[in-house]
Amino acid sequence: MKPTPSKSTARSENTAMPGTESKIGLDNFFSAVSARHDRWRDLARAVQAWAGKGGQAGLKTECARQLAELAPFESLQAFPGTRLMRALEERVQSGDAPGALRLVQRVASALLSRAYRGELGDVDTDEDGPGGERTGGQRDTTGRPYFEALFVTPAPQARWPAQVQNIRKLRRAQDEFIYEPVMVGTFEDAVLAVILNANLESVVIYDGFPFSSAHGVPLFKDWLAARLELDPAETAGADLGLLLARAVKRIRPELDVFFLADRKPDEIVSDPAAAGLRRVFYEVEEPLEIHLSILEGVSERFETPFFDNLKRYAQKPVGTFHALPVARGKSIFRSNWIRDMGEFYGPTLFLAESSATSGGLDSLLEPTGTIKRAQDAAARAFGADHVFFVTNGTSTSNKMVHQALLEPGDIVVADRNCHKSHHYGMVLAGAQPYYVEAFPLVEYSMYGAVPLSAIKKALLELKAAGRLEKVKLVTLTNCTFDGHVYDTRRVMEECLAIKPDLVFLWDEAWFGFARFSPIYRPRTAMGARAALQEAFADPAYLARYLAQEKALGAELDPADPRVLSTRLVPDPRKAKLRVYQTNSTHKSMSALRQGSMVLVGDEEFVHHEQAFKEAVFTHASTSPNQQIIASLDVARRQMELEGYELVMGSIQNALDIRREVNHHPLVSKYFRVLTPAEMIPAEYRSSGMESYTEGATWVDATRAFREDEFVLDPTRLTLVCGTAGFDGTQFKNLLAAEYEIQLNKTSRNSILLQTNINNTRSDVANLLKVLVEIAKGIEQRLKGGGEPARETFAARVKSLMEDVPDLPNFSRFHDRFREDPRGKTLEGDMRAAFYMAYDAARCEHVKLSSPEIDERLKNGPPLVSAHFVIPYPPGFPIMVPGQVLAADTIEFMRKLDVKEIHGYDASLGLKLIRPSFLGEAATPPRGAGKTIRAQAPATPLVKGKAQ
Ligand SMILES: Cc1ncc(COP(=O)(O)O)c(C=O)c1O
16 A cells, blocks of 8 residues: 655645645646635635734744735635636735735635626725625626636737736626636647646637746746647747637637737638637727627527427426326326325426427437537537437447447457447447457456557458458447546557547447546547647648558558557548447436537548437337427537536546545545556556656656556546455445445446546545444454454455456357358357347257356367356356356356346256257267267358247
8 A cells, every 4th residue: 555645745846836836736626626626725824824923024924925925816716806816916915914814815715605696897906805705796686607718819918917907898687698818828828728727718819919827937938848749839820819829729629719800811711720720800890799709609509409498398388188198287286195296396396208309399310400519519519410319328428329330240259247238239230349458357256458569469460361341330439437548549540550440439328528628628539630630631640641652561461460569550642430329318417317529520420320319219119208309408518608617617526535535544444446557457557657746746747647558547547445345346435335335337336436527526525434433333343352353354455455366358259150260250140149048949058057157168068158148246247148158257246145146047057959959969079988969950141040
């Protein structure tokens, strides 16, 4: 276990400020909002100490130092604003400790309660003023949503207050929202504001400002250079306005960017860097136009076409003669027996229920109205070309994509550890899976993610066997249940170098939120697609490819070892970007359960749209739930407007849990949250980043997210509980039964905790309190029980932590299900095996404990699974239809101590396909000396179908 830094060390990491410490705490990078709250809280403590000690000079210096560190960052926020900051500085300078304390407390509490939002005018410097009240105006009592707009201006700072006043004067009673302007004067400050000010929704850029910030932020400069790939020296003569616009869109693509220049607007618009601009103004344009454009941009994101319409629909008096008695709620509210249902859900739910597709409600199967517009808005928000809402979860989304893309016989390179919907999707589509293996984490009985080398090997093997043409799709889970995140760009690049028309299905069931964090985004399917689109258009990329072609040839030779070891680039003139992403919106955003989306970024989509529609028709319910559709619309709105802040919050909570659990003197004796170093073998972490809480900096994190083959999503926390004597299921049940803490996944010796946009810092505190309580209980039991108790405990821990079964790899499909039984490639016709098992006469059951199993493992005939067998945990199929079972799979099954195993009934045993139906009877079992008689004649396999 790692040494436990003192609380004060951990705290100083949190509060480190650019330019003042050698290391910048990771929190400042991942979660600027909470880090800001912490800094104000720390300042409040310092001022309190100063005030308490009768204004001691040393303490005053500390307060002044902290305040000076804070000032550059606070200049990027509308609140507390210049006046209040200046007043605070004056209080500190003049030695007025009590006055300073009152002001600091006021700011800290206004930030925490968000009371400053919705105040109009400059902030009052009255120390006793409540919340964040401003002078020169009054509180906005209309409850309009509040945001901030960044104005990047070359005007001298002395003129900013007047400019702010002029912008405020543009406010009108009928404005839908209220915003405060924030002024900055340089490129660097603007970028810093976009990163640190989560209230921003719009950026207005006036051309002609300088690059360098007046504030000394040296480490920030490093970060900026790494993140934006900008060399400050190169930016000297560049068009900073457009460069900034591009930088803003890279960091937070959802923000509206307006550009004002005294050049002709058409000159600007023709610049490719202007692609992300919402509107270009000629500088003398009416300020009111800018104001209205800012509001219009936010209004567009705020609009939820389907939800808005559903709300209107619910107000209308409607007579229903369709099937759905709960619509309008009359069958419920007039009932003698089920009125409590109405009371529980309230009338709105029933007023908003309908099975009609008219009246503005649109049809999910053939959307042309509000659903279509809601889907288009989601496409904009998630960076896709098209989005399809799905009301049956990502289980259905995945099956839709498989069906839409695959024809019987197509080969799919798939992570065997992927969600079962992919395996079933391939069965239904008649596709042949070529299973690739994720790296195992045997110690914790779980898998990681699939190394790129394994994927490349699979493709090269298929190429060598002349079967590459059959490969249509690569499907991978990003991120995995346990938090392994791929380098999506690199995977697609290298695969496209081997086969330029491959399609990718990234199952981002858990990762939809990642779009809204600049650190995660490049590692999402759509983030990587955008980066590749840009790269493919760059002549330098073609040059890279041509150099590779010279070295390795245009036709990559699978026998050439350099092909595997080289980081390949595709020919950008040939490669097609065909990317699909599925996400369980309900898992990471504010959508109702089963709300899911399919994102399409497929440049060939026009040729496949019909197939996609057919897949939707096949799998979507004809009675989709209106509330789920509406919630998808609303979830999108939320993420586009506040996703950036919310995602930061969930990361912050995760970092807090990591730090608190691993550093708490008692809790860390029995529990620990696994670090990136423990979850990802070193060979996949070229950056060397080991931990999120032990001294990692902005720069480290940026490098890891840029370079490493896999990174760990910090919000997915594997908490080892085997060291506390609990297996995963036991601990999960204990948390649920005794402490009302719920979670999804467990392994033999761990549980998976995850933070999302719903968690608060109170949840974190509660979790820690519970772990402290449990750890204390263990201590007491061990103390009370003496040596025997300690021995039993140690034996239990050893069994959970050391006696872990090896994780079995996929063995192979039986030759009967392989098109080329003599070949080496692994793919197989799983559907044929699946349907073969439909007739009970073709199947047999053999008990796991039966000696027949060992006998057949040794001497045949092979044991061939008739079923998917999926134990929970770990939740992936350890047997698939048609798979020849190997000794390690049997051993794993025998050691498995979980209760829930889908596809396996212990009282019957393993369900196998009878050897006679596999043509095995023709080969007498070797060595056994006994004949296993054929039960029926061998059935010939017709491609894609068992007869
Ligand atoms: C990787 C992955 N994909 C897909 C799904 C299915 O998603 P849903 O529950 O939305 O049907 C899950 C569910 O846990 C999953 O873990």
